[in-house]
Each structure stands twice: as C-alpha cells, then as structure tokens.
Amino acid sequence: MTAVLDRPASHPAPVRRSRRSLRRTALVLGPLLILALSLGYPLIWAVSSSFTDRSGAYVGTDTWRAALGDDAVRNAFVTTLKVAALSTAGCVVVGTFLAFVLAFVPFRGSSLVVRIIESVVSLPSFLIPLALGVLFGPVGVIASATGHRFSFMSSLLGVVLAEVAFYTPFVVRPLLAAFASFPAAHIDVASSLGAGPLRIAVRVIAPQVWPSLAAAAALTFLLTLNEFGIVLFTGAKDVMTLPMLIYTKSMVSSDFATAAVLATVQLVLSVSAYLCYRTIVRRFGATT
Structure with a gap:
C-alpha cells in the first residue's frame, strides 16, 4: 500500500498531447504575430492613408x-x-x-x-x-x-x-x-x-x-x-x-x-x- 502511495503521479496521455499541441501552436503563432505587426500594420496603414489628403483628413477616393x-x-x-x-x-x-x-x-x-x-x-x-x-x-x-x-x-x-x-x-x-x-x-x-x-x-x-x-x-x-x-x-x-x-x-x-x-x-x-x-x-x- 505504501509503495503505491509513494509512486509519482503521471499525467494521462491526452493531457501530454494537449500540452505538446499548445507548445506547437505557440511556436507557430509567435512568429505569425511578429510578422503581422511588422508587415501587416504598415500595409494596412499605407492602404488606409491612400484615402486621406496631405493633412491626414479622410477624403474618400x-x-x-x-x-x-x-x-x-x-x-x-x-x-x-x-x-x-x-x-x-x-x-x-x-x-x-x-x-x-x-x-x-x-x-x-x-x-x-x-x-x-x-x-x-x-x-x-x-x-x-x-x-x-x-x-x-x-x-x-x-x-x-x-x-x-x-x-x-x-x-x-x-x-x-x-x-x-x-x-x-x-x-x-x-x-x-x-x-x-x-x-x-x-x-x-x-x-x-x-x-x-x-x-x-x-x-x-x-x-x-x-x-x-x-x-x-x-x-x-x-x-x-x-x-x-x-x-x-x-x-x-x-x-x-x-x-x-x-x-x-x-x-x-x-x-x-x-x-x-x-x-x-x-x-x-x-x-x-x-x-x-x-x-x-x-x-x-x-x-x-
């Protein structure tokens, strides 16, 4: 009984797979977030600025x-x-x-x-x-x-x-x-x-x-x-x-x-x- 109580608890296989999946997702989302901030934001700003005038006011087309x-x-x-x-x-x-x-x-x-x-x-x-x-x-x-x-x-x-x-x-x-x-x-x-x-x-x-x-x-x-x-x-x-x-x-x-x-x-x-x-x-x- 004592040997059973002293045995270290182990995580079920589904929990380990879930953690690995979260780590992989984080490794993918991290670079994508950096890419979106460094490239996506300037592109969105450039396109949106094309509908303004020299003073920055919205003028449509x-x-x-x-x-x-x-x-x-x-x-x-x-x-x-x-x-x-x-x-x-x-x-x-x-x-x-x-x-x-x-x-x-x-x-x-x-x-x-x-x-x-x-x-x-x-x-x-x-x-x-x-x-x-x-x-x-x-x-x-x-x-x-x-x-x-x-x-x-x-x-x-x-x-x-x-x-x-x-x-x-x-x-x-x-x-x-x-x-x-x-x-x-x-x-x-x-x-x-x-x-x-x-x-x-x-x-x-x-x-x-x-x-x-x-x-x-x-x-x-x-x-x-x-x-x-x-x-x-x-x-x-x-x-x-x-x-x-x-x-x-x-x-x-x-x-x-x-x-x-x-x-x-x-x-x-x-x-x-x-x-x-x-x-x-x-x-x-x-x-x-």
Missing part, C-alpha cells in the same frame, strides 16, 4: 483620382513595367546563354565562373551601377576617352544594363539545376540521328527546362519591378519608376497620401507578379 489622373504617375507606371520587362528579357537571354555554356561546354575554371556569378547576388544592388558608372558614366573612363560620346549610364539603357548585370544569376542558377537533371542520353540520341547543336537546344533541351526558365523569368520580373537602389544610383533623372516616385512624393514632397496611393498600386503589381511566379512553380514543379 479624391486622392486616388488625383494621383491616377496625373501624367507623371501614368508615365512612372509605364516606365516601371518597361524597365522590368526589358531587364527580365535581358536576364533571360544572357542567363540562358551562360547556363547553357556552363552546363554543356565544359572548360577549365567553369566551377569558378559559377561561384563568381552566384556571388553577385550577395552584393548590395547599388554597387553594380556605381561600378558601371566608373566605366560608362558621364565622367567615367570610357566617356572621358571618347570625348563623352559614349556615356549611357544615366539613361534607360544604363538602368536596364545594371539590372541585367545584377539579376542574371537568378536565371543562371535555376537553369543550371534544370540542366543538371537533364538526361545526357537524350542529347546523344539526338546527335546520333544527325541533329545539330541548335536543333538539339531548341527541340530536345528547351521543352524540358522551359518551366524552370519561366519561373526564373517571373521571379526576375518581380524583383526588377520593385528595384529602387539601382535606379537611384544610376542617376537616370529621366527614368522615373513607381518606387522612385514613391520616394520622391514621401521624402521630398512630404505628400504621404499620394505616396500611399502609389505604394498600394505597387503592392498590387508585386502581388500579381508573385502569384504568377508561384503558379508556374506549383503547376510545373519548376526548379528555382
């Missing part, structure tokens, strides 16, 4: 009508899409070529080239236009040597070139992963049947890797759509994108209501691009 009717806003919207589309196209062309060469044309030092390309994404984006500006800027080396006849960094071309230089690794890496999983026997069979390199690339390789390429292109478009540092540091005054206009309206003009409208438009564009990217990845199982 008046600020929206004024902002969307402004030619500068419409031009910035078009410029944002143009820069993102051109940069994405450039990244796809350059990235596909680099990935194809690195995967199917082996040479000494190819692994080092891959590491160098991957290391570009670890750099701050503004370093790219600064480095290119030393060569192609208004007072750069090339411009000085050619009597300022070859200077384009302060233009749309300069912005696109800088973004292509920075975001091309986001195309190269997924394609290298896709090429690595591609059966080499398919290439050997096509070659034995008389297909040339171009025909093999178009008819054999491309159909197998295009989902990864499409996902990489969608991700690159999303990133370039929101790029701010590269556009700012190229000094291209005529290239006014939505992020640049948001900065100008909020920090220079102190027009936070109009900036909130533009930020909401930018948010819709970004979410749409992200949903497109996730749809490609989920539907085709693309490698990114």
